[in-house]
Amino acid sequence: MISPIEQKVLDAIDLPGLLAFLDQMVAYPSLGGNESPIQRFLAEQMPAMGLTVDVWQLDFAALRQHPAFSIEIERTEGLGVVGQMGQGDGRSLIFNGHIDVVPMGDPANWHYPPWRATLDEGKVYGRGALDMKGGLCCGLFAAKAIHDAGVQLKGKLLIESVIGEEDGGVGTLATILRGYQADAAVIMEPTQLMIAPAQAGALNFRITVPGHSAHGALRSEGVSAIEKFIPLYQAIMTFEAQRNAGVSDPLFAAYPIPYPICVGTLQAGNWASTVAESLTFEGRFGVAVGEDVTAARRAFEAMIQQAAQADPWLRQHPPVMSWWGGQFEPASIPADHAIVTTVGSAFTAITGSAPTLQGMPYGADMRLLVNNGATPTLMFGPGDVRKAHQPDEYVPLHDLEVTARTLALTALRFCGVVE
Numbered sequence: 001m002i003s004p005i006e007q008k009v010l011d012a013i014d015l016p017g018l019l020a021f022l023d024q025m026v027a028y029p030s031l032g033g034n035e036s037p038i039q040r041f042l043a044e045q046m047p048a049m050g051l052t053v054d055v056w057q058l059d060f061a062a063l064r065q066h067p068a069f070s071i072e073i074e075r076t077e078g079l080g081v082v083g084q085m086g087q088g089d090g091r092s093l094i095f096n097g098h099i100d101v102v103p104m105g106d107p108a109n110w111h112y113p114p115w116r117a118t119l120d121e122g123k124v125y126g127r128g129a130l131d132m133k134g135g136l137c138c139g140l141f142a143a144k145a146i147h148d149a150g151v152q153l154k155g156k157l158l159i160e161s162v163i164g165e166e167d168g169g170v171g172t173l174a175t176i177l178r179g180y181q182a183d184a185a186v187i188m189e190p191t192q193l194m195i196a197p198a199q200a201g202a203l204n205f206r207i208t209v210p211g212h213s214a215h216g217a218l219r220s221e222g223v224s225a226i227e228k229f230i231p232l233y234q235a236i237m238t239f240e241a242q243r244n245a246g247v248s249d250p251l252f253a254a255y256p257i258p259y260p261i262c263v264g265t266l267q268a269g270n271w272a273s274t275v276a277e278s279l280t281f282e283g284r285f286g287v288a289v290g291e292d293v294t295a296a297r298r299a300f301e302a303m304i305q306q307a308a309q310a311d312p313w314l315r316q317h318p319p320v321m322s323w324w325g326g327q328f329e330p331a332s333i334p335a336d337h338a339i340v341t342t343v344g345s346a347f348t349a350i351t352g353s354a355p356t357l358q359g360m361p362y363g364a365d366m367r368l369l370v371n372n373g374a375t376p377t378l379m380f381g382p383g384d385v386r387k388a389h390q391p392d393e394y395v396p397l398h399d400l401e402v403t404a405r406t407l408a409l410t411a412l413r414f415c416g417v418v419e
Helices: 004-011 015-026 036-049 129-148 170-177 216-221 225-245 293-309 312-316 338-351 366-371 397-415
Strands: 052-057 079-085 093-098 118-120 123-125 157-162 184-187 201-210 261-268 278-287 320-328 377-379 394-396
Touching: 004 129, 004 397, 015 036, 015 129, 015 397, 036 052, 036 079, 036 129, 036 157, 079 129, 079 170, 093 129, 093 170, 093 397, 123 129, 123 397, 129 157, 129 394, 129 397, 157 170, 170 366, 184 338, 184 366, 184 397, 201 225, 201 293, 225 261, 225 278, 225 293, 225 312, 278 293, 293 312, 293 320, 338 377, 338 397, 366 377, 394 397
Parallel strands: 093 157, 093 184, 184 377
Antiparallel strands: 052 079, 079 157, 118 123, 123 394, 201 278, 201 320, 261 278
16 A cells, blocks of 8 residues: 555656666766765765765775675775765664776677667666666665655655675775664665565685696606696685585575675786696685684684595695685674565555565675664665676666656655654
C-alpha cells in the first residue's frame, strides 16, 4: 500500500534526469587515486538535491593507523563527501556508494564508449555505470525526489559518496572515523535487485616461490620455481574444495563455490632460456560469514606450509607469504532486521513481487559499516556484478528505476515524514 505522500515522492523521481546525471558521472575517469574531480562535482550538485554537504580532505597518515585500514593504490590526496537531509527526530539512514572504478582495459574490446553512459536496448553502458555510479545515482535521485516533492523527513538521510572501495574501503572508513553512523545503511552495490544482509570476506595474499636458475640447455641442473608452484596451486584448490564442502548457509546456497580462492596473477623468471629462479603469485582468499579472519589466515598459511613440507626443495627453501592490499572481512545482519524488512516491503510495493534475500560473495564496504561503524547495513542495487570489471559494463535501465523508487520509499518509511 502506497500512501498519497509516498506517491507524490515517487511521481517526482526524474528518470531522464537520472540518466543525464549518470552520464556526467561516468564521464569522470575516476580510477583509484583520481577520484577528487568527481567528488567535487557531486559536492557541488548535492545542494540542489536538498542536501547540506560536508567535504573534507582524507588524512591518510591517520587512517593508516586504524586496524581496518587497507589499500592497494597509494594516494596523495582524497576527498570525503557526505550529503544530509532531514530533521533528526526519527531514525537515521545512510545510502552509501563508491565512485572509484577499475581500469577499462583494452579500449578495442569495448563496443560502447567507456567514459560515456550510452543507453541501448534498455541497458546503460559505460565504465562504472554498474559498479557503482548507477547505484549511487539512484540514491541521490531518491533524495532529490523527496526534496522536489516538498516532503521533509523526520530522521536524517545521509548520502555518502566514497573513494577507494575497489582497493580496500578507505573512503567509507574515513566517513566512519569522521563520526558518521546511523540506525541503518544501504549500500547500492549491484545485487540484481536482491537484498543482501550478508557479504563474504576477501583477503589478498602474495606468495613467492624460490627456485634455482640454470641455463635452459641444462635445465635439469636448475630448479624451476614454475614447477614448484604447481603443487602449491593444487593444494590451494583442494583446500578451497574442503572449505566449501560443508557450507550450509542458505544465503549462499545459489553459488557453486560460496567462498572461492582465486589466483589472479603470476610473475616468474627473467629470461626465456633460463630456468625460473623465482615465481610470485597473488590472489584472493574467500572468507565465510561468521568466520574468524585471523583463524582463516592461519589455516591458509598452515596449508601452504604443509604443501611445501611435502616437496624436498620447498622443504629446504620455503615459500614466502604475505597479506597485502584489500583485506575485506565478512559481515552480516539478521535477516529480520528493520532495514531488511523496510527495503523488502518497499521493493514489494514498487514491483508487486516478494524480495529475494541472498548473500554476496564479493568483499565490499558493508563490513566497515557493520563491524567498525556500528551501523546495521545491507546491500541492494541495480544490475549484475557479473557484468562489472569487464568491457561493455552495463546496468539495466529497469533496475535503475526500481532501485531509485525502492530507495525513496525506504527513506520515507524508515526515517518517517513530517506530516
